[in-house]
Amino acid sequence: MTDRRLAEDVRIVGSGLLGTSIGLGLAARGVDVVMDDVSPSARRLAVDYGAGREPAAGDAPGLIVVCVPPDVTASIVARELAAYPDALVTDVASVKAAPLAELRAMGADLGRYLGTHPMAGRERGGAISARADLFVGRPWVLAGHDDISYRRAGAIEDMILDLGAVPIELDVERHDRSVALVSHVPQVVSSLLAARLSEGDGAALQLAGQGLRDVTRVAGSDPALWVQILGANAPAVVDVLRPLRDDLERVIAALDAPEAPGSRRAIADALAAGNTGVARIPGKHGQDRRFSQIVVMVDDTPGELARLLTEIGEAGVNMEDLRLEHSPGAQIGLAEISVVPEAEQRLVAELEERGWTIAGAFA
Amino acid sequence: MTDRRLAEDVRIVGSGLLGTSIGLGLAARGVDVVMDDVSPSARRLAVDYGAGREPAAGDAPGLIVVCVPPDVTASIVARELAAYPDALVTDVASVKAAPLAELRAMGADLGRYLGTHPMAGRERGGAISARADLFVGRPWVLAGHDDISYRRAGAIEDMILDLGAVPIELDVERHDRSVALVSHVPQVVSSLLAARLSEGDGAALQLAGQGLRDVTRVAGSDPALWVQILGANAPAVVDVLRPLRDDLERVIAALDAPEAPGSRRAIADALAAGNTGVARIPGKHGQDRRFSQIVVMVDDTPGELARLLTEIGEAGVNMEDLRLEHSPGAQIGLAEISVVPEAEQRLVAELEERGWTIAGAFA
Numbered sequence: 001m002t003d004r005r006l007a008e009d010v011r012i013v014g015s016g017l018l019g020t021s022i023g024l025g026l027a028a029r030g031v032d033v034v035m036d037d038v039s040p041s042a043r044r045l046a047v048d049y050g051a052g053r054e055p056a057a058g059d060a061p062g063l064i065v066v067c068v069p070p071d072v073t074a075s076i077v078a079r080e081l082a083a084y085p086d087a088l089v090t091d092v093a094s095v096k097a098a099p100l101a102e103l104r105a106m107g108a109d110l111g112r113y114l115g116t117h118p119m120a121g122r123e124r125g126g127a128i129s130a131r132a133d134l135f136v137g138r139p140w141v142l143a144g145h146d147d148i149s150y151r152r153a154g155a156i157e158d159m160i161l162d163l164g165a166v167p168i169e170l171d172v173e174r175h176d177r178s179v180a181l182v183s184h185v186p187q188v189v190s191s192l193l194a195a196r197l198s199e200g201d202g203a204a205l206q207l208a209g210q211g212l213r214d215v216t217r218v219a220g221s222d223p224a225l226w227v228q229i230l231g232a233n234a235p236a237v238v239d240v241l242r243p244l245r246d247d248l249e250r251v252i253a254a255l256d257a258p259e260a261p262g263s264r265r266a267i268a269d270a271l272a273a274g275n276t277g278v279a280r281i282p283g284k285h286g287q288d289r290r291f292s293q294i295v296v297m298v299d300d301t302p303g304e305l306a307r308l309l310t311e312i313g314e315a316g317v318n319m320e321d322l323r324l325e326h327s328p329g330a331q332i333g334l335a336e337i338s339v340v341p342e343a344e345q346r347l348v349a350e351l352e353e354r355g356w357t358i359a360g361a362f363a
Numbered sequence: 364m365t366d367r368r369l370a371e372d373v374r375i376v377g378s379g380l381l382g383t384s385i386g387l388g389l390a391a392r393g394v395d396v397v398m399d400d401v402s403p404s405a406r407r408l409a410v411d412y413g414a415g416r417e418p419a420a421g422d423a424p425g426l427i428v429v430c431v432p433p434d435v436t437a438s439i440v441a442r443e444l445a446a447y448p449d450a451l452v453t454d455v456a457s458v459k460a461a462p463l464a465e466l467r468a469m470g471a472d473l474g475r476y477l478g479t480h481p482m483a484g485r486e487r488g489g490a491i492s493a494r495a496d497l498f499v500g501r502p503w504v505l506a507g508h509d510d511i512s513y514r515r516a517g518a519i520e521d522m523i524l525d526l527g528a529v530p531i532e533l534d535v536e537r538h539d540r541s542v543a544l545v546s547h548v549p550q551v552v553s554s555l556l557a558a559r560l561s562e563g564d565g566a567a568l569q570l571a572g573q574g575l576r577d578v579t580r581v582a583g584s585d586p587a588l589w590v591q592i593l594g595a596n597a598p599a600v601v602d603v604l605r606p607l608r609d610d611l612e613r614v615i616a617a618l619d620a621p622e623a624p625g626s627r628r629a630i631a632d633a634l635a636a637g638n639t640g641v642a643r644i645p646g647k648h649g650q651d652r653r654f655s656q657i658v659v660m661v662d663d664t665p666g667e668l669a670r671l672l673t674e675i676g677e678a679g680v681n682m683e684d685l686r687l688e689h690s691p692g693a694q695i696g697l698a699e700i701s702v703v704p705e706a707e708q709r710l711v712a713e714l715e716e717r718g719w720t721i722a723g724a725f726a
């Protein structure tokens with residue numbers, strides 16, 4: 001890593017959430033960023049936000065980052081490869097096999113192209129939601145193939161590191177299968193569940209708790225973008241949806257005859273498989289580590305939560321995570337604090353000594 | 364409400380999470396609570412936690428709260444109605460139509476029974492997870508029927524208010540349909556999705572983000588309890604799962620032929636229906652109000668988040684919600700703070716003045 005350097009003279013094509021965020025992050029590190037977009041008004045907005053400068057005659061970018069919707073990624077990458085014959089080109093689309101295959105079919109110069117995919121985003125898109133730190137600490141996949149040299153790929157990895165992200169190498173097929181599982185199918189499932197609420201009894205929604213809110217949060221995402229993502233990764237998504245559908249059929253059949261022999265077992269098996277699956281998701285900082293939770297009652301007034309966290313800090317304990325529970329109709333909050341198990345007992349004692357009500361503590 | 368009084372001489376049957384939490388809450392308000400359980404060791408544990416005293420000869424409870432698994436709720440309620448002919452009896456099972464029908468079939472005295480259901484719980488059960496404030500601010504359904512008088516139902520409502528919960532009246536069928544929609548089906552969907560992860564590529568899980576974590580969180584719940592809940596509310600659950608299955612089939616068919624006419628439209632419709640549904644979930648405090656979000660970069664060291672919240676408190680702004688984003692591999696955090704829209708601009712200005720990096724702000 002001794003020869004790591006900032007990417008220089010970067011051209012970004014597409015000024016949406018990702019393009020603008022990359023521009024902001026690189027510009028903040030002193031890189032000369034050119035921001036381009038098929039829409040002049042979108043481009044001007046991103047330039048106004050400080051994500052780069054307008055294109056000019058004679059621009060000779062060393063690196064081009066294509067940040068356009070998946071549907072047009074391959075054609076724009078091909079255009080940029082042709083227009084800038086000395087430049088390295090990457091893209092950030094959520095699917096990787098289809099664009100590579102399209103580029104290969106077009107006869108594009110794959111020796112100068114390497115697709116990537118930052119695992120970062122927001123439910124809201126556009127330059128207006130962009131932020132220079134969008135990628136900090138996030139995985140960013142390099143979708144490797146055999147036509148680009150190790151040295152050239154290194155320049156793209158440098159850009160990823162400069163933006164604070166964590167590079168992960170996966171080939172295009174493995175990338176697409178992976179994101180189908182951890183991103184695309186969860187999106188579909190969340191949307192299908194949320195869709196059931198669109199017809200539901202209003203009284204039912206009064207009973208909504210944190211569980212429902214969590215399961216449906218990503219259902220707020222942009223349909224136009226997701227139609228493209230799902231369409232471009234359809235085979236991998238269907239490969240996960242089909243067994244999920246089969247499991248769902250088994251649960252429906254069991255619930256149609258809950259007293260029949262085997263029905264309870266079928267339902268229990270589905271729930272137990274869910275336990276097994278959720279336990280495999282790594283925790284914060286990419287570790288599989290489990291934390292202890294401490295639940296503290298906090299008045300819903302300015303400064304109370306701050307006082308709690310100040311006192312946690314004074315106790316020398318680092319919170320791994322913090323969750324405020326919603327309390328419909330009440331002016332009180334519950335703060336669920338995650339700490340390393342070794343710190344749990346000491347922190348509970350310290351907080352109780354300072355007069356806090358500990359509503360629960362468990363590993 | 365002038366004649367509201369604390370419930371007196373309460374007998375709790377079942378010392379799990381709900382029974383122990385009710386006992387803790389009532390005992391804290393000076394109620395004489397008797398804690399009973401078919402398991403003497405479970406009962407002693409709840410008594411040790413302070414959730415009540417051991418049963419004694421001559422106990423004459425005015426109110427009995429049955430907190431046992433759904434499968435045995437009706438038979439225990441019937442036993443208690445018979446054993447204490449002057450007592451009012453309630454239960455807290457997650458399903459309400461089946462126990463009422465069973466009791467009616469047994470010829471139980473329904474003039475002294477009213478089922479209820481607190482919308483509170485944790486992924487972890489047992490007395491060890493119990494807390495006196497478990498119900499604070501939560502909806503608690505009174506599942507009304509015509510055999511119990513208004514006056515008697517009032518005593519149960521008083522207990523609910525004493526525990527800090529928000530009483531909501533729904534008849535048993537409407538309750539069961541409502542919880543199928545907002546609780547039971549989300550549990551099934553979350554478990555089915557999480558089950559897919561149990562076979563997934565380990566590399567895929569490295570790419571897991573907050574979206575996957577949210578959708579699968581409740582998949583950690585206890586299968587044994589959920590088998591009973593789903594079995595007891597099977598018809599209402601299936602009524603929601605079936606159209607969800609049909610929607611899923613349409614998405615699978617569309618993804619099987621993503622370029623066919625109508626496929627993109629079918630996928631977009633499913634995603635848009637999800638948008639509509641999620642927008643119907645009420646926000647914190649039962650309001651439909653939308654908040655503005657401000658995202659602030661926070662070093663992952665003790666005291667930093669506390670300092671941020673202290674300064675928010677000093678600015679006189681009340682946080683409506685706070686979310687810490689996980690940053691796998693990085694020692695940095697992003698705090699997403701929800702505030703009323705009127706406070707957004709002022710808070711951003713105050714925080715920037717104090718040197719905080721605002722990574723984003725949006726309504």
